Amino acid sequence: MKRVLGFLLLQAAALLFFRQYRQRGKRRLDTLRSFADMLEHLRGILEADSPPMPELLQTLLRRCRGEAGEFIETLSRSMDMLGACSFYELWRQALREQNGLLDPDLLYELEALGEVLGRYELSVQLEAVDLCRAMLLKALNTLQKEQPQASRLTLALLLSGTLMLGIVLI
Numbered sequence: 001m002k003r004v005l006g007f008l009l010l011q012a013a014a015l016l017f018f019r020q021y022r023q024r025g026k027r028r029l030d031t032l033r034s035f036a037d038m039l040e041h042l043r044g045i046l047e048a049d050s051p052p053m054p055e056l057l058q059t060l061l062r063r064c065r066g067e068a069g070e071f072i073e074t075l076s077r078s079m080d081m082l083g084a085c086s087f088y089e090l091w092r093q094a095l096r097e098q099n100g101l102l103d104p105d106l107l108y109e110l111e112a113l114g115e116v117l118g119r120y121e122l123s124v125q126l127e128a129v130d131l132c133r134a135m136l137l138k139a140l141n142t143l144q145k146e147q148p149q150a151s152r153l154t155l156a157l158l159l160s161g162t163l164m165l166g167i168v169l170i
Contacts, residue, residue, distance in 0.1 A: 003169050006166075006169050007162075007166035007169055010162045010165060010166055010169075011159070011162050011163075011166070013162075014158040014159060014161070014162045017158060018151075018154060018155050018158055021151070021154055022151060024101075025143075025147050025150075025151070027101055028101045028143060029140065029143055029144065029147070030066055030067070031066065031067040031068075031098075031101040031102060032102075032106075032136055032139055032140040032143065033066070033140060034064070034065060034066030034067045034068040034069065035067065035068045035071075035102070035110065035136055036133055036136040036137050036140060037064065037065075037068065038060060038063075038064045038068035038069075038071075038072065039113075039129050039132055039133040039136065040133060041059075041060055041063045041064060042056070042060060042129055043126060043129045043130065043133070045059055045060065046122060046125055046126060046129070047122075047126060050122055053079070053082075053087060053117070053118050054076075054079055057072055057075060057076045057079065058076065060072045061073060061076055067098060067101065070098070071094050071095060071097075071098060074094040074097055075090060075091060075094040078093065078094060087114065087117065087118055087119075088111075088114045088115045090114075091111070091113075091114025091115075091117070092111050092114055095107060095110055095111055095114070103139065105135075106136060106139055109131075109132050109135050109136075110132060112128070112132075113128050113129065113132045116128040
């Protein structure tokens with residue numbers, strides 16, 4: 001009886017792990033969508049009237065949700081330190097405070113965007129936003145295509161591994 005109970009607990013633990021794995025994948029997708037949407041809004045605002053950075057951030061704050069909204073909120077709160085730190089440093093620090101759902105390559109591209117914003121001609125800023133957004137959308141599409149297969153593979157490995165372990169237990 002104890003062995004059967006141990007086997008069932010092992011299967012339950014595997015399913016809980018799988019659930020957490022799927023939730024993390026969903027959060028990564030939501031984060032990528034959130035940042036891609038934020039960059040779309042950013043481009044629109046820059047193209048329309050190119051306001052000063054504090055105004056631009058306030059407008060973005062009203063439009064953005066999710067991880068990107070939290071990033072903009074963090075960045076907005078730190079704007080009072082703009083004299084002591086450059087905008088790029090504040091942008092980078094706000095990005096680093098995110099919970100790590102972005103791949104290092106995408107994080108690097110987003111950081112590089114902060115170096116361009118507010119410093120160069122509007123056309124250069126728009127080009128940088130477009131490039132960064134394109135990379136985010138490419139990563140989002142790749143993740144959307146790979147996630148179902150990765151989920152099935154992970155579930156199969158977990159269940160077969162726990163089944164083999166269960167056989168050893170029994």
